[in-house]
Amino acid sequence: MFRRNISQVEKKIKMNENIAKSVSKFLSLVLRHSPEKIGLKLDENGWADVNELIAKCTKKGNRLDAALLDYVVENNDKKRFAYNEDKTKIRASQGHSISVELDLAETEPSEYLYHGTVGKFMENIRNEGLKKMSRQHVHLSKDKETATKVGSRRGIPQILTVRSGEMFRDGFKFYLSENNVWLTDEVPAKYIEF
Numbered sequence: 001m002f003r004r005n006i007s008q009v010e011k012k013i014k015m016n017e018n019i020a021k022s023v024s025k026f027l028s029l030v031l032r033h034s035p036e037k038i039g040l041k042l043d044e045n046g047w048a049d050v051n052e053l054i055a056k057c058t059k060k061g062n063r064l065d066a067a068l069l070d071y072v073v074e075n076n077d078k079k080r081f082a083y084n085e086d087k088t089k090i091r092a093s094q095g096h097s098i099s100v101e102l103d104l105a106e107t108e109p110s111e112y113l114y115h116g117t118v119g120k121f122m123e124n125i126r127n128e129g130l131k132k133m134s135r136q137h138v139h140l141s142k143d144k145e146t147a148t149k150v151g152s153r154r155g156i157p158q159i160l161t162v163r164s165g166e167m168f169r170d171g172f173k174f175y176l177s178e179n180n181v182w183l184t185d186e187v188p189a190k191y192i193e194f
């Protein structure tokens with residue numbers, strides 16, 4: 001009896017995790033790439049009005065309320081989303097393909113940062129370095145473990161070491177997103193250890 005209750009609780013937790021994951025995916029879509037999918041407008045700094053977001057997601061069949069949004073913001077594995085101070089607005093902390101001004105302060109990086117990618121991109125990266133591709137920045141990780149996870153999204157991960165300290169001394173700018181992802185405009189191949 002007791003064991004059955006535990007397994008029901010476990011099932012419920014799993015169900016809630018799945019819901020939170022699908023909300024996170026949907027929020028990534030509308031807050032980073034395609035707000036127009038639900039008729040949402042972001043301001044120039046990437047902020048969406050919380051009430052408008054909830055209403056428009058729900059209207060499009062992705063049921064959302066303030067409590068679920070709070071849960072996702074709080075428990076998201078990468079803390080992808082953040083509220084403003086009075087919680088009337090929300091935005092993605094990084095990863096945009098649409099042009100937004102995140103107003104991040106320039107930050108001095110550690111001597112090395114890491115980038116996780118996959119084999120099929122290596123030849124291009126050797127030739128032309130790391131490019132933003134469809135996003136607003138090149139994304140770098142502070143440790144190899146995180147970079148490995150990033151690379152694994154696409155296949156067998158290949159980890160590149162970026163000489164970020166040297167880049168910074170040479171005048172390249174670095175930014176740290178609110179959820180601790182390092183961002184820069186490009187990484188020329190000469191700063192990459194393959």
Ligand code: HQG
Nearest residue numbers: 080095117121124125128129130131133134135139150181
């Ligand atoms: C590759 C996730 C050919 C690059 C992650 C990557 C991250 C090149 C892909 C965030 C290239 C772009 C971003 C070049 C770079 N030629 N390929 N010159 N330069 N590439 O998804 O860094 O879970 O835009 O190696 O955790 O993989 O969504 O960038 O494989 O933080 O929150 O082109 O997305 O975060 O892919 O990932 P992406 P990324 P979330």
